[in-house]
Amino acid sequence: MNKVFLIGNLTRDPELRTTSNGYSVCSFGLAVNRRRKVEGQPDVDFFNVTAWRQLGENCARYLSKGRKVCVVGQIHIRNYDAQDGTKRTVVEVDADDVEFMPNAGQPAGEGGFRPAPAPAAPSGFAPAESGFTQVDEDELPF
Secondary structure (H helix, E strand, O other), X not given: OOOEEEEEEXXXXXXXXXXXXXXXXXXXXXXXEEEEEXXXXXXXXXXXXXXXXXXXXXXXXXXXXXXXXXXXXXXXXEEEEOOOXXXXXXXXXXXXXXXXXXXXXXXXXXXXXXXXXXXXXXXXXXXXXXXXXXXXXXXXOO
């Protein structure tokens, strides 16, 4: 099973682009602190994260450099030959879910983004006090 959970801060603003097939794809860097410290400072791992379709559009719309997120996804390791002839290895995370988290010192629920508006009731819908609407049985299609 290939599943990873990472909590860290964005190292750069998300970049949104569209593939030739019309799919949205968002890329951003993620810095994740290790528990171990080197010379008093936490050791840090850096990951490139890719989010597709609606998830990618939401990341591009609401995230920015420095924001804390939890990324759930799969790790992909890619090898390639650089222009100077050396072999390079890249570790990437293909995100299945990105949870927006409050930054340090920020109370939960104040993540720096606007909550979604409440859905509006359909026009002409007026529920009775009991929560049910009277329906004429002759109007039912079955």
